[in-house]
Amino acid sequence: MKALILLSSLGVIALLAEIFSFKKLLYPLVIIGLITTFIFNAFDWGTDRIYFNMMRYDDFAVAFSSVLIGVSFLWFIMADGFFKEESNMTDYFALVIFSLAGAVIMVSYSNMAMLFLGIEILSIPMYVLAGSKKDDVLSNEAGFKYLIMGAFASGFLLFGIALIYGATGSFDIVEIAQTVAAGAASSIFYAGLLLMLVGMAFKVSAAPFHFWAPDVYQGAPTPVTAYMATIVKTAAFAAFLRLFYTCFQGSAATWTSIVVVMAGLTMLAGNITAVLQTSAKRMLAYSSVAHAGYMLLGLVALNQYSQGSILMYTLAYSVGSITSFGVLGYVAKAKGGDAVDSFNGLAKTNPFLAFVMTVALLSLAGIPPTAGFFAKYYIFTAAFQAGHAWLVLVAILASLIGVYYYFRIIIAMYFKHSNHEVTIEVSANHKLLFVITVLLTIALGLMPDFVIGLL
Amino acid sequence: MITQYIFYFLSFLAIMFGLMVVLSKNPIHSVLYLVLTFFAIAGHYVLLNAQFLAAVHIIVYAGAIMVLFLFVIMLLNLNKETEPHKNVWLKLSAAVAAGLLLVVMVGSLKNAEMIAATNTFDPSVGLIENLGKTLFGEFLLPFEVASLLLLGAMVGAVLLGKKSIK
Numbered sequence: 001m002k003a004l005i006l007l008s009s010l011g012v013i014a015l016l017a018e019i020f021s022f023k024k025l026l027y028p029l030v031i032i033g034l035i036t037t038f039i040f041n042a043f044d045w046g047t048d049r050i051y052f053n054m055m056r057y058d059d060f061a062v063a064f065s066s067v068l069i070g071v072s073f074l075w076f077i078m079a080d081g082f083f084k085e086e087s088n089m090t091d092y093f094a095l096v097i098f099s100l101a102g103a104v105i106m107v108s109y110s111n112m113a114m115l116f117l118g119i120e121i122l123s124i125p126m127y128v129l130a131g132s133k134k135d136d137v138l139s140n141e142a143g144f145k146y147l148i149m150g151a152f153a154s155g156f157l158l159f160g161i162a163l164i165y166g167a168t169g170s171f172d173i174v175e176i177a178q179t180v181a182a183g184a185a186s187s188i189f190y191a192g193l194l195l196m197l198v199g200m201a202f203k204v205s206a207a208p209f210h211f212w213a214p215d216v217y218q219g220a221p222t223p224v225t226a227y228m229a230t231i232v233k234t235a236a237f238a239a240f241l242r243l244f245y246t247c248f249q250g251s252a253a254t255w256t257s258i259v260v261v262m263a264g265l266t267m268l269a270g271n272i273t274a275v276l277q278t279s280a281k282r283m284l285a286y287s288s289v290a291h292a293g294y295m296l297l298g299l300v301a302l303n304q305y306s307q308g309s310i311l312m313y314t315l316a317y318s319v320g321s322i323t324s325f326g327v328l329g330y331v332a333k334a335k336g337g338d339a340v341d342s343f344n345g346l347a348k349t350n351p352f353l354a355f356v357m358t359v360a361l362l363s364l365a366g367i368p369p370t371a372g373f374f375a376k377y378y379i380f381t382a383a384f385q386a387g388h389a390w391l392v393l394v395a396i397l398a399s400l401i402g403v404y405y406y407f408r409i410i411i412a413m414y415f416k417h418s419n420h421e422v423t424i425e426v427s428a429n430h431k432l433l434f435v436i437t438v439l440l441t442i443a444l445g446l447m448p449d450f451v452i453g454l455l
Numbered sequence: 456m457i458t459q460y461i462f463y464f465l466s467f468l469a470i471m472f473g474l475m476v477v478l479s480k481n482p483i484h485s486v487l488y489l490v491l492t493f494f495a496i497a498g499h500y501v502l503l504n505a506q507f508l509a510a511v512h513i514i515v516y517a518g519a520i521m522v523l524f525l526f527v528i529m530l531l532n533l534n535k536e537t538e539p540h541k542n543v544w545l546k547l548s549a550a551v552a553a554g555l556l557l558v559v560m561v562g563s564l565k566n567a568e569m570i571a572a573t574n575t576f577d578p579s580v581g582l583i584e585n586l587g588k589t590l591f592g593e594f595l596l597p598f599e600v601a602s603l604l605l606l607g608a609m610v611g612a613v614l615l616g617k618k619s620i621k
Contacts, residue, residue: 191563
């Protein structure tokens with residue numbers, strides 16, 4: 001709740017910067033605001049308070065909103081160029097912060113009305129930001145496609161909520177679970193559950209609802225893509241998990257097989273299509289789809305490990321993505337394109353960037369001792385212990401395919417030669433950011449218990 | 456008894472106009488049929504004792520949003536000739552997917568039993584007084600949070616609409 005209030009105020013302050021002309025101060029102000037929010041949010045640990053019967057700030061909510069705020073702090077450092085170039089930077093700040101507030105609602109809701117509002121508050125600024133490069137056709141397409149498909153998915157979600165309300169007479173996720181457990185819910189409940197599953201699967205870009213993701217991720221400006229791949233995905237998965245863990249656990253027999261098939265399809269479709277891509281940005285987009293598949297394993301498992309393992313996974317994946325999109329932004333700017341070939345010979349011209357990118361990609365591929373390895377390990381263990389051995393086998397095969405395309409970039413950086421070599425200047429704060437993310441990736445890989453043990 | 460007849464009549468109108476929205480070739484006709492569908496649904500709201508919702512539904516949907524639809528259609532100048540032809544397989548798969556959704560809906564409705572009304576009839580339930588009390592009591596937090604949504608949407612619309620100053 002403190003995080004929500006602080007973030008909303010920060011968004012309004014960002015809007016006021018235009019009027020009272022303290023635009024120059026806004027960037028440090030937002031950074032300080034995020035640090036303050038992180039600290040105040042951490043104070044809520046262990047309190048488990050319920051606000052207005054609408055939001056429940058339990059440890060799950062505090063842990064996930066800490067991840068969201070922490071990752072958005074890293075994102076703001078990475079994306080500083082995004083806010084410097086444009087004349088309407090205050091609007092960008094406000095939109096990003098509002099969507100972060102929506103993300104915080106999505107991890108702490110206890111009522112379907114709040115879930116829907118959270119998703120919309122997160123999504124609507126994202127539709128705008130995806131299309132914010134107005135003179136770029138691809139960006140326009142991304143914004144338009146995201147808006148149309150997102151609105152369609154919201155329709156499914158809303159229809160599902162309405163049917164569930166009709167069947168159980170409540171919007172409260174605990175009350176719904178109790179009504180269903182008492183056997184008092186009519187069969188419309190299951191139709192509602194399926195429709196909500198479709199809506200949520202769209203938001204996390206799980207197959208077969210992932211077709212929007214590659215186009216949107218490729219067309220959107222790179223910092224916005226990084227935001228969508230990290231914050232939006234983390235919030236959507238936390239909301240997905242909270243909904244199914246608290247509300248639909250009793251009816252797991254209905255949906256487990258659907259989610260199992262969905263997870264398998266997502267992992268295979270994401271990884272196999274990623275292999276075929278020549279654009280590194282599009283490849284990372286498909287890899288993001290594939291990672292949604294791995295995270296669905298935690299949802300399928302639905303045991304005591306799933307919350308901790310998804311927390312660990314979202315953190316490891318977000319840190320890896322921030323780094324890889326940050327390096328991609330530099331390379332694409334220097335070489336004028338985001339093809340895999342533009343990474344050729346990066347290790348010679350800029351060994352620092354190449355090393356940072358290698359660590360991030362190793363983490364995304366799940367190679368020890370990086371964070372990604374333990375994230376995958378814990379999530380696979382959770383699914384295995386829930387008795388989904390076949391799905392874990394598919395996941396391991398899919399990860400092996402994943403290693404292939406992540407190594408394509410690493411090989412391009414270290415073993416291939418480029419015709420025109422450009423030295424890339426990395427700004428000091430980005431150097432600091434990359435050092436932090438690399439250290440974080442390795443530290444999480446060495447001490448995963450610190451995060452896993454939280455939930 | 457008479458409410459039941461009205462219910463069936465309104466349902467018939469809503470479904471028929473809904474079909475006409477999809478089937479009519481001219482987009483302007485589609486929009487006008489959609490207005491009629493909204494009126495039929497507003498009638499359902501009145502039957503459910505939600506008078507305020509019915510009035511708002513007509514003002515907002517049939518009034519404001521449909522005018523917006525008409526404007527967009529006229530600005531885009533859509534007519535029969537410019538309608539793009541879709542792939543047959545695309546049409547077929549869309550029909551199969553929508554048909555499956557229909558099967559799920561019908562199946563779940565078939566098994567659903569009627570729940571007897573638990574609370575006694577209260578004619579004032581759909582009036583603004585009760586609505587306001589619920590909105591500012593039980594749903595206070597979502598009501599306040601919705602302001603974030605509207606503010607975000609407004610800022611976004613302005614951002615997309617204004618010319619970037621170089």
